[in-house]
Amino acid sequence: MTMGDGWATAVRDRLAPGRLLPLGSVAGAWLAERAARQVLGRAAAEVNGVAPGTVRIGAAGEATVPEPPFPVPPGGLPPGPLRIDAEFAAVAGGGPLPETAGEVRAALLAAATELGLAVTEVDLRVTDLLVEAPAPEPAGPPPGHPAPPTDDPVAVAVLRVPGVTALTNALGRPVHRTPGAVRVELAVAADHHPAEVAHAAHQAAEAAAEAGAAVTVLVMEVR
Incomplete structure (x- = not known):
C-alpha cells in the first residue's frame, strides 16, 4: 500500500462509519467500525517490521445469535x-512470517x-514483502465536527459522563427520538475504555429520557 493509497483509505474511512x-456485554451500545479500524490499525503498526493494510470487523462464524431484548440500530x-x-x-x-503474524x-x-x-477470530493476510519499513504516512483527516450545543436533557446528562468528549451527528441528530426509543451518538476520549464509557452514558441517558424509553448508545469516534 502506497502513501497515496493510505490517504485515500483514510478519507473513505472518515466519510463512512461502516x-x-x-x-461486548454492554446492552444497547455499539461502536462504529471506522473508529475500531483506526485503533486496531495503530496497534498493528506498533509491531516491528509491519505496515498495516485493510482491517475489517464483522460477525464471527455462522453461529445463530438470539434476538436481543433491545433495538439494534440500522447498520448494527x-x-x-x-x-x-x-x-x-x-x-x-524482519523475522519469520509466522512469528510476525x-x-x-x-x-x-x-x-x-x-x-x-x-473478538473470537482473527484472519490475517500478508499482501507484500518490503525491502525496508515504509515512511510514516501523513496524518489522516481531522476528526468530524462535534454536534452543535443543545439543551436536550439526554444530551446534557451524557455530556457529564467522564470520558465523553462530545456528541456527534454522523447519522443524524445527536439525540434521535422515535416513539419509545432514544438513540445517542458520542465520541469517547482515547484514554478511556469505550465500553465502560458507553455503559455509563447508557445509564445517564436512561435516567434523563422519558420513562420506559429504550436507549441506544453509539460510540462514533475514539479521540
Whole structure:
C-alpha cells in the first residue's frame, strides 16, 4: 500500500462509519467500525517490521445469535462474537512470517479487548514483502465536527459522563427520538475504555429520557 493509497483509505474511512459493532456485554451500545479500524490499525503498526493494510470487523462464524431484548440500530450487528480480517505487509528479513503474524494477531486481539469488542477470530493476510519499513504516512483527516450545543436533557446528562468528549451527528441528530426509543451518538476520549464509557452514558441517558424509553448508545469516534 502506497502513501497515496493510505490517504485515500483514510478519507473513505472518515466519510463512512461502516458497520456498528456491539460493545461486548454492554446492552444497547455499539461502536462504529471506522473508529475500531483506526485503533486496531495503530496497534498493528506498533509491531516491528509491519505496515498495516485493510482491517475489517464483522460477525464471527455462522453461529445463530438470539434476538436481543433491545433495538439494534440500522447498520448494527446484533450482539455476538466478532471476527477481524486484516491485511499487512512485512519487511523482508524482519523475522519469520509466522512469528510476525502471531505478533500482529496478539496486538489486534489486545486492542479489540481494550475497546470492548468480543473478538473470537482473527484472519490475517500478508499482501507484500518490503525491502525496508515504509515512511510514516501523513496524518489522516481531522476528526468530524462535534454536534452543535443543545439543551436536550439526554444530551446534557451524557455530556457529564467522564470520558465523553462530545456528541456527534454522523447519522443524524445527536439525540434521535422515535416513539419509545432514544438513540445517542458520542465520541469517547482515547484514554478511556469505550465500553465502560458507553455503559455509563447508557445509564445517564436512561435516567434523563422519558420513562420506559429504550436507549441506544453509539460510540462514533475514539479521540
